[in-house]
Ligand SMILES: [Zn+2]
């Protein structure tokens with residue numbers, strides 16, 4: 014058994030919908046180039062292949078030979094040019110068409126046409142090339158399949174569109190929804206079903222992380238991945254929702270998992286004790302549809318910042334900053350921040366959230382603690398932080414988790430009249446909210462689309478050093 018999924022940027026999905034469901038009411042068609050990412054699924058432990066949309070390639074004016082409400086025929090020349098580009102860019106070809114009638118299955122004509130397209134793709138680009146096929150049949154997420162040979166195809170287990178909205182089309186597990194009745198009075202059953210199908214990772218199981226996990230499990234997320242390397246300390250007990258005094262010394266992932274299991278809501282929890290940048294956790298990250306960034310570690314944040322754009326996995330990153338007066342315990346600033354990372358939104362570097370110097374420090378501390386201590390003792394300017402505990406208050410850490418999960422709920426339901434918010438800072442000391450702009454300079458991660466949906470690269474995430 015294996016799993017197969019497609020992720021489309023919602024801009025690509027919108028462009029495709031226009032191309033394949035044109036106003037004249039006949040079927041339209043378009044091509045897409047997809048990167049293919051292979052991983053082992055964190056929950057099912059089976060191979061997972063995920064196709065990431067890189068580029069929509071419209072057909073030129075001669076590309077459509079004939080079309081009606083029930084069929085579309087395309088010319089070979091445009092398809093051969095697509096195959097050339099697919100080979101040059103190490104992409105899989107995708108054929109997308111529309112069913113303006115709303116017919117929600119593949120027709121026999123589709124079967125014959127796509128088998129021929131697969132044959133041509135494998136003749137030209139090699140037998141390892143698979144053809145992705147998607148159909149838009151209305152205002153919903155498309156349905157689709159992947160052809161592995163001209164004689165065989167597999168229906169996708171999940172098709173998602175991500176960006177300002179997150180939509181998922183997947184086989185919903187058979188679940189009891191009784192516990193979510195009151196929530197369904199607000200959002201209907203669709204949210205419960207989507208949450209039951211999503212794979213969600215939480216990076217960091219400190220105060221914001223455990224609060225986030227608690228909210229996600231109560232909302233109805235059924236697959237959670239927890240990543241953290243720390244153990245519970247007595248000084249965490251003021252804010253770590255999952256922990257009791259007897260948990261001191263236990264790994265935070267285990268304590269957080271136990272909290273979820275006590276809810277008995279049917280959540281499958283996978284855990285990884287280590288750093289988010291460990292090579293061993295990459296496949297698990299690649300299995301996630303959505304990630305929550307709840308870490309204080311700048312290097313870990315810098316990694317998630319790239320991951321969102323390379324793998325089209327929305328990251329809801331959050332942080333708290335409390336400043337106190339230098340001479341007494343009095344709050345001067347208390348900022349809670351949520352930033353959503355996905356192509357179309359500006360990244361943590363552009364918002365000045367990730368400090369590259371601090372990220373290098375975090376990296377050195379993790380790789381070579383002795384060298385870190387030596388440089389720090391010598392007063393090297395490069396080593397600035399470390400050792401001094403930051404103030405932390407449960408109302409702020411839980412509040413920012415609520416902000417982040419609420420943004421996630423909005424992107425699934427579109428409930429908020431004012432729309433999505435990519436970057437939001439709640440000023441607790443002012444009872445005020447700000448939405449600061451990003452740095453206006455160029456950014457290879459969030460402004461240039463070269464990385465968007467690129468998926469696997471060597472080195473991982475094109476990170477050097
Ligand atoms: Zn069709």
Ligand SMILES: [Zn+2]
Nearest residue numbers: 360363456459
């Ligand atoms: Zn950026």
